[in-house]
Amino acid sequence: MKIGFTLPQVGKVAWQAPQVARYAREAERLGAASLWVIDRLLSPVDPEIGYNGADTFPEEFSAILDPFVLLGVAATATERVEIGSNILNTPWYPPALLARTLTTLDVLSGGRLVPGFGTGWSPEEYVAAGVPMKERGARLDETLDALEQLWTADPAEFHGEHWQVPATKSALKPVRRPPVYLAGFAPAAMRRVARRADGWLPAVAPPGMTDLDAMVVKPLAAIRAMRADLGRDPATLDAILRVYPTVRSTTVVADVADTIKRVQDQTDVRHVLVDLMYQADDVDGLLGLVEWILDATR
Template sequence: MTSLREGTRMQVGFTLPQAGAVAWQAPQIARYAGTAEQLGADSLWVIDRLLAPVQPEVGYNGSDTFPVQFQSVLDPFALLAVAASATERATIGTNILNTPWYSPALLARMLTTLDQLSGGRLIPGLGVGWSPDEFRAVGVPMRERGERLDEILDVLERFWTADPVEHHGKHWQIDATHSALKPVRKPPIYLAGFAPAAMRRVATRADGWLPAIAPPVLTDLDTAVNKPMATIRQLASEAGRDPGELDMILRIYPVVRSVTVVTDVADTIKRVAETTDVRHVLVDLLYQADEIDQLLELVSGVLTAVR
């Protein structure tokens, strides 16, 4: 296994200033994206959070509440459009879209538009979602989330590869329609999730997996990355796929605000490079700053420490 010490360059990306205090600084998003790319960021990402329930049925990340940052959240598609227009090189991605919320025809149009705006730099990170409150708000039965995601994947495939497009499924009906505009290149689908059904879906349908760690709460890379990925690759092989074609992008969420976050994140990235097959990480600094310039200082610090 190669490592940073052996010369392999780790790609490092960051979440856009989308939630919390920085969401109120939306006019600076383009500057943030352009500056982050100039500093060396390889990718820029958005989250997909709709509500911050006062009394949630299911709390965030095992708690009984939602973080205060989720009380102010900007739209992911609008932010990615801004980032696509403000950058030239960095990948743009979704981390992650709560995919069952969306009509697949509308989602295909939005993602195709983002891929065109970015010149083929889009990575759609998709998932089934987990908040009952949010599913009620969008009028989608949560019990249907897995089957809806599977059907959406079918529709995206058709919109990105066929013309005309037609689909007749359990949840959506699309009569034959011309669909001339395609992505610059077919966007690689990355899926998130640790449940058996989610890992099986990655193994059979995705181009990559989105594992996650949350220092200092969850840091065991064998548990969070290596063992689940071994399972996914075995499932892919059993399904007749080449397991070596499955990629990973690791999501790093430092969940506690800390003056040592730059060092902590940099050390984590180096450990990831030395002990896993991951060669692309994204860092979510949601909890670490309240100003755009503070975020950029952290981005600069992390990139300097790992390059």
């Protein structure tokens, strides 16, 4: 089982940004397989839609670091681990700018980028990004088409309803075409995964929301069946599971380790990322949890 961890990006650890490189190096030394970022733009005071079913956003989101900068730090501070996003709210970014940034990260890391894409769900963030939220699905689809062009063709060109990339010389490419991972449980999102993705990004939240059959096994089987119906090989669809303990707990190491062991026994997922956003106030505290979780799952 490959086990990855989020970078120190959110909450009190965001104030320790100068230590991100040390965290990345030490997490790699301890045996982490991958390092990850999330993508939040705002922490609305009075959100139209709260976070994870609540009426508000977590206090941790009042301080958050840029995902692209952190991936750049991790890319240059490490040699082996994959670096990834779970997820980038893709419709916020013009495809040409996104392709340039992701290509840079892949080249910096020597081909270790695993980009995860999604649409987000916060109306206030879409207002701040200047993008109509009702267009998010269509913009994501066009972005995937434009990225494919910019990553594989030279010259590259894309013309859609929402995004335009005039014909351009595009000599610098990623070390290898980055695998496209998509998130989402809604029917449209699952159909998009089946049609377009190299992998799916489900999530569980121990200790409570960890029904692997309902949250991983059955949806993954459904996506693979859709993929087969489209004439694509269902066996080529990978999955990386986000293990996301949403409450601080003294049993978090045991809860996470138990979840990972059940994932290994009950599913065919072989890569998990552990999001420790709520679990520590400083980088050393995070590194302690990384070490304990890796030890507990060996």
